[in-house]
Amino acid sequence: MKDSERPIGIFDSGLGGLTVFKAVRRLMPSENIIYFGDTARVPYGTKSKNAVISFSKEIAALLSARGVKLLIVACNTASSLALEEVRKVSKAPVIGVIEPGARAAAAATVNKRILVAGTTATVLSGAYGRALKKLDPGLLVREKACPLFVPLVEEGWCGKKITELVAAEYLAPFKKQRFDTMILGCTHYPLLKKVIGRVLGRGVRLVDSAEAAAFEARAALVSRDLLNPGYGGKIRFIASDAPEKFRILARRLLGIKTGRVEVKRF
Amino acid sequence: MKDSERPIGIFDSGLGGLTVFKAVRRLMPSENIIYFGDTARVPYGTKSKNAVISFSKEIAALLSARGVKLLIVACNTASSLALEEVRKVSKAPVIGVIEPGARAAAAATVNKRILVAGTTATVLSGAYGRALKKLDPGLLVREKACPLFVPLVEEGWCGKKITELVAAEYLAPFKKQRFDTMILGCTHYPLLKKVIGRVLGRGVRLVDSAEAAAFEARAALVSRDLLNPGYGGKIRFIASDAPEKFRILARRLLGIKTGRVEVKRF
Structure with missing residues (x-):
């Protein structure tokens, strides 16, 4: 696989980051994307800094292992508290919101x-x-x-x-x-x-x-010559709990058809 | 330590189970109590059965290892979904709400x-x-x-x-x-x-x-001859995240002075 064909990783505490997913998909429809929602531990916004850092690093490591070429921390809480720590464990460049x-x-x-x-x-x-x-x-x-x-x-x-x-x-x-x-x-x-x-x-x-983060992501890919020149990127969704509920809410709240949602428990 | 002096374990997804703690303490002020709040993964009520079972078993094992003589699952969600599974890992008798x-x-x-x-x-x-x-x-x-x-x-x-x-x-x-x-x-x-x-x-x-569960807990102790005949039980609080916030909210919402809250991360 060419480097440009590797997926963009997007993670969030749950479903909310799908607004970022949608903006990225609209701006760069050729990109392959893996989205991870930490539905087992959602929400992050009421948890401590330590907890948010530990959860975020775990997910960044997982997406790194899946070979993402860029990692977008779509969750505002994780972007606020854990961006530097995520950069330490991610092999790919990291963008927050x-x-x-x-x-x-x-x-x-x-x-x-x-x-x-x-x-x-x-x-x-x-x-x-x-x-x-x-x-x-x-x-x-x-x-x-x-x-x-x-x-x-x-x-x-x-x-x-x-x-x-x-x-x-x-x-x-x-x-x-x-x-x-x-x-x-x-x-x-x-x-x-x-x-x-x-x-x-x-x-x-x-x-x-969301939209601003999508533009920043595109700029990061362009500057590294990693933009996917292909047609129609593939999308894939992973949740740490209740994949079926994730699928239903993604459709109901954001109109996104996820297909099967993979489950990855910690 | 005599068996009757061993603590009662109470666990909940977070703070809510403190209503059960209060009822137990009011009814049996001589009992030693360990309360565990899973503040890192709260709430349980929106999570899947699998997740709630897995979290509950982890906490039951922890409280078993601390030698509790009775385990009260104060969380309604965990009591609904995980009681049988908790009974499998708990050495002590288990009561739900x-x-x-x-x-x-x-x-x-x-x-x-x-x-x-x-x-x-x-x-x-x-x-x-x-x-x-x-x-x-x-x-x-x-x-x-x-x-x-x-x-x-x-x-x-x-x-x-x-x-x-x-x-x-x-x-x-x-x-x-x-x-x-x-x-x-x-x-x-x-x-x-x-x-x-x-x-x-x-x-x-x-x-x-909460009150009904406290009466059931007392009946369970009496029938096993495990009621603590002493004076003034000791209480101890453990949270899986943000112990300071737990302490503050316990006081503000329920008027409970927890003292130092121990933190135990999973």
Whole structure:
């Protein structure tokens, strides 16, 4: 197998990273992709740094052993807490979602006021704030943990009034502070774009790291001459638990037909 | 050490089982207790049967090695899916929360109509329905999964209007069916008694398995002559992740002073 034909590895704590999968697939339809969802230990966003590092290294080693040419850490929590550690065990170059998301937000803001919503672990890590300040020390950044967003999405309640009330509880206090840009700092949150938009109003641009990460991935492949020139890449899904539920939710929440989902228990 | 001085082991997927811990401690203050919370892999309620069995056996083996004289599976999901498998690896007798809860509900109902609320995994297992029908085939039983209750409790939103709206979304459709008894079939749910009571109305008795399980545990010790006759039992807490967070939440949600929480990673 030519190096360019080796798959891109994408991993996430569960299903949320499929938003990154979709963006990568749309941008680079010729690429072979292996997606790993750690459904046995999901969620990561409420766990400790030690746990997230240990889980992430385990998965990076597994995807390395499967010969991936690029590893995308699609999970914001793992990108925030474990990126350096993952780089140590991965043979392939590693891309997280924080820096691409931060760059997209810094490019989008006009008044230099950026709000970041994420899991408890992501917000506590301060990773988005650091990445944004590095790009532009003049940015005003506030970060807000929204731990109920993931279970609401997984319950399939994205369009319900209750979900809008939860979003208002978390985000309405920030309305006065005139943020013009918000980072959806968790892969599940793009599914809540509509309700979040209704709470914050039209003036706020919602930035989703998935697309930005896909562009960064393509740039990384181009610069290493690893882009697959073929036609129609193959996709493959692995979950650490409940592969059938993964298949059903992938279809219901994101419209992705996974085919058979392989199970790999730790 | 005399056999009666050996500790009671209690395990749960996380913090919820502390409601059982409290009931045991209240009923048997002389007992030494080891509590294990699997905070690295919480929640269990959304995971597969295979995963819940594998996690539960691992913890049962650990508590067996620590010499427990009785093992209480405080987690409803683990009690529903893994009790038989846990019995195979435990040296001590094993008590779950399903049968005690079912007995308490069967004794409480007058019109023989019982509603069970639980995690997705508990409800899919049908364990409460089976236990109730075994006690009285004439009971009418309905089971309802309420997956957002656990994250709402862990967010500390037990008293909020939003939580009442979520409870209404799940439970209001059952109001017409004249249930006079509901089983709180997850250890977190007793913390939502007030909002659930407001949704279902005063006519519905809410049965919490924790107290029933504590009585069953005492009966099991008495029948084996293992009750600790001493004064003031010692308590000890172990978590598989984030021991400091465990300590803080145990205090905030349940008023329990854990002291130092030991960490045991898998």
